[in-house]
Amino acid sequence: MAFSLLRSRGLRAATRSAGVRPVRSTLPAMRFLQTDADKSSPAEELPESGDKPFTVALHGESFHSYRCDAPSNEISITKDELVKMYTTMVQMRRMEQAADALYKQKMIRGFCHLAIGQEAVSVGMEHAIDGDDRVITSYRCHTFAVLRGGTIKGVIAELMGRVDGMSYGKGGSMHIFTPSFFGGNGIVGAQVPVGAGIALAQKYMKKKTATFALYGDGASNQGQVFEAYNMAKLWNLPCVFVCENNKYGMGTSAERSSMNTEFFTRGDKIPGLQVNGMDILAVKKATAWAKEWVTSGKGPLVVEFVTYRYGGHSMSDPGTTYRTRDEVQQMRSEKDAIAGLKRYILEWGVTDEASLKAIDKKAKEEVDAAVEEAKKSPFPDVETFWTDIYYKGTAPPMMRGREKEEYHVYSQE
Template sequence: MASLAALPRRAPRLLRSLTRSLQTAADSTQPTETPTASRPFTVRLHDDTFHGYKTETPSLEVEVNKDMLIEMYQKMTLMRRMEMAADALYRQKLIRGFCHLATGQEAVAVGMESAMTPEDRVITSYRCHPFAVLRGGTVKGVLAELLGRQDGMSNGKGGSMHIFTPSFFGGNGIVGAQVPLGAGLALAQQYTGKNDVATFALYGDGASNQGQVFEAFNMAKLWNLPCVFICENNKYGMGTSAERSSANTAYYTRGDSIPGIQVNAMDIIAVHQSVKFAKQWTSAGKGPLLMEYVTYRYGGHSMSDPGTTYRTRDEVQKMRSTQDPIRGLQKYIEDWGLATEEELKTIDKESKAEVDRAVEESKASPEPDMNDFWTDIYYKGTEPPSMRGREREEVSFV
């Protein structure tokens, strides 16, 4: 009787172990025809690249071309070099406070951007630096912001999580709060009649149990909003493994009546294909979609956390050496005869040189003047005649 009583508790875990697991390799895509540098060709993603919940999954066959893949490689190496520079600046104590890096997750931002339009909207959580650059910012603008300098994208007053562009609504610091904000952005798109655009609201597995996340899901489904909710599952929220924090770790199934897709987000071609599918979904008026990007970050929760207190060094090193998304794309480009190893090294050197210049220019930028702290409080043109500071005597007149 005791074993029968225990069966319901063990059954969900047993069922999960019997289900086919998602493929998370960075280089499992294969060409279906002889690749050529002169015209587009078709490749096929691994059979286990996508899993679906209440929906069909994206096609495994993807049309790619040399220019597309080379551009992806250039952007991924640039993002990696930028985050490496931020890492070094933090260790030199030139960046203070919070600093969350996206090292190892470059396929997410670059792959998404390759299938979006400037009219789409993106809002995310901590690891926002690549999105800030790809959505209209600059490497210098991000690094100067991290250093607290006037040339920063928020004039040195926002830091790591408060960088914005007209189509990127920042990396939000309150866990899960960007999800209802993303639903609001999608509501604005719907309200203004923009039928071929979408909002992509990203959150981590650590935010997946927030009540406001499920409230946003409910409203988005009720109102049929063009919102794509993306859970970046890098398996550790803060320092807690997904299995210890969530009863259901199949995050793509947690939207209740919202269909979901699980994606191998270590392969940039899979990310590209998932966003193409999501765009077609929302443009067809099907309402919200939930996607789970299975990925991995090399650092810890933040720069103050090396990430080896809850993961072994062997685990991190194994992922770096076998599942790096940049190395996976490099392998495609070389194996398919689109560029040589030396040509790709040249791209990497150019990315490093661009970031090095940005570092030096950011360091040379002045810190904000005291008067700067009275600006950007109100939307331009709506400022009151005067503003009071911390004390009654502390007043600024516009």
């Protein structure tokens, strides 16, 4: 540092002696998106009633925009909704922690990608959209599956390959679906053009609904992502392309893999919004604003939620070979999304510590019960692997197997 200071002074002295005036930079000062989970504050006194809305002022650096004006830094919320969001976030983290334990017990095999640390994104989004909107994402999908109509038991059973799973034990971690959730998808970035196609269907049917196509920072350099951008903008589709930037794609930091890490600017002609993905209130506000944007005929949007995953890329990745344990611990202790929401609830007088502890206890009991029920579910038998290949009611009379002598006749009931 001392050397840099002396060198800087020497440079200024040299330019003065040479009669050269130093050029003052005309570039604006660099602004950084803040990613604390607890920097919002009430803009008015909270009402007595739990269902009466009040205004919260978000931190001034919760959003950065590209080719558009950012949403306002105010959000209307109720005390009941704050408690509901906290309850759901705790449930989702407990579920993912249970999956972690089951994997280590070898009751879950194969691939398993957890979203511990990123709960504000899925829960915040869900609180801003409805069942007619569509969501499609990558393999870090378990929380979305529950929030979009699934169950904790259904997800856990699916991860363990049991018949009570949401895909009857035949899909596993990356293939869980509901009528409004088009799954986790195992091929990196492949869900993005599929999401654009879902948005095309929404526009074709003249429905004022939105599709949210999520992908990670690691998938952001896939060619099909930019191809989907192009088609979506050409046709002005109601698609929100959502980059969950958790800072690391597999075992590589975003800075090592991407020349431009401002992922919200990478849509070229498509406007973008960068959002603090650790503050659930900022996520909710941004998602509602994004839905209004794409359903009002303005075309697609790129939204980047800056978040963080505590674990590795998958259960086979310790997550500490490309980042320090201190970094992870600092995020857990200083920027945790659940802890941030808890601080809002307690400091704003929404409810007390005892009530939150009761919520925590109940969430653990619910997840533990779901795990035990899932363990009792049997594995699917061989015959069931011939089913669910086609959408119900569209299956042909019979299906060939790997050899021409191997075939299955469908029931024509």
